[in-house]
Amino acid sequence: MTDHKPEGVSMGGDGDDGADLTPTVTLAQLYEEQGFLDKAAAVYKKLLVMEPDRAKLKNALEAVEKRLAASTPRPEKSETKTVLGHLTGWQKVIRERKKMLDQEGDKRRKILVIHGPNLNMLGRREPSVYGTATLEEIDEEIRKTAEECGMSADTFQSNHEGGLIEKIYEALDGYDVLIINAAAYTHTSVAIRDALLMLDIPIIEVHLSNIYRREPFRQKSMIADVATAQLAGFGKDGYTMAVRAAANMSRREKLTEESAESKST
Numbered sequence: 095m096t097d098h099k100p101e102g103v104s105m106g107g108d109g110d111d112g113a114d115l116t117p118t119v120t121l122a123q124l125y126e127e128q129g130f131l132d133k134a135a136a137v138y139k140k141l142l143v144m145e146p147d148r149a150k151l152k153n154a155l156e157a158v159e160k161r162l163a164a165s166t167p168r169p170e171k172s173e174t175k176t177v178l179g180h181l182t183g184w185q186k187v188i189r190e191r192k193k194m195l196d197q198e199g200d201k202r203r204k205i206l207v208i209h210g211p212n213l214n215m216l217g218r219r220e221p222s223v224y225g226t227a228t229l230e231e232i233d234e235e236i237r238k239t240a241e242e243c244g245m246s247a248d249t250f251q252s253n254h255e256g257g258l259i260e261k262i263y264e265a266l267d268g269y270d271v272l273i274i275n276a277a278a279y280t281h282t283s284v285a286i287r288d289a290l291l292m293l294d295i296p297i298i299e300v301h302l303s304n305i306y307r308r309e310p311f312r313q314k315s316m317i318a319d320v321a322t323a324q325l326a327g328f329g330k331d332g333y334t335m336a337v338r339a340a341a342n343m344s345r346r347e348k349l350t351e352e353s354a355e356s357k358s359t
């Protein structure tokens with residue numbers, strides 16, 4: 095295959111240590127600031143190959159070329175090498191740090207929050223019973239609280255029993271705690287109860303309203319005796335309370351696991 099790389103676009107024009115730097119506008123600007131105008135131009139050219147219509151890049155290249163034509167003196171090669179060495183070093187440090195953060199992210203304990211039917215209509219649905227917050231707002235608070243507790247939370251809503259059941263299966267492997275408001279299915283669904291019975295992680299049942307102060311058919315929960323704990327009647331705060339409780343439960347579990355491990359070794 096032919097190499098279509100245009101002339102003068104190599105990042106390491108003198109076979110130097112800039113060769114493995116990713117071309118970015120920031121890199122070009124750094125070169126500019128340091129007075130390496132030919133290298134800045136090369137980066138802009140490389141970026142323009144990828145995004146030929148980006149006016150900002152064209153203007154930046156023109157400006158650099160004008161400065162080059164006015165022949166601003168170029169720093170000594172040894173100085174160039176030092177600065178490029180630093181740049182390469184920074185990029186490596188940033189890459190390593192990002193990798194570490196990603197790995198740490200993966201290690202965080204995870205909460206799955208499942209919302210049942212009609213909860214997508216929160217905000218518009220009987221606000222005197224369920225409050226005025228929308229599900230999006232509640233989910234945002236859930237994620238924020240989980241992060242404050244050093245955990246991560248995924249949220250899911252469905253109006254379909256099967257969809258809820260299949261989401262519960264996902265908690266079999268990928269999650270440390272399940273928080274569920276099965277909404278109306280709370281009172282009717284043997285199938286959701288059966289799915290929850292498969293899990294060996296803590297399950298927290300949440301209801302916005304106090305179901306025990308409402309119609310008799312709501313006072314029976316098919317999942318209450320499968321759940322580890324239940325919160326009802328706290329409105330949207332019930333979810334953030336559940337997240338904090340989940341973090342405590344998971345912390346205790348982790349400590350128990352660690353002490354069991356240390357005893358066996």
Ligand code: DQA
Nearest residue numbers: 212275277278301302303312
């Ligand atoms: C609910 C109570 C259920 O009885 C009702 O069907 C819901 C919401 C609650 O959060 O209070 O949809 O689970």
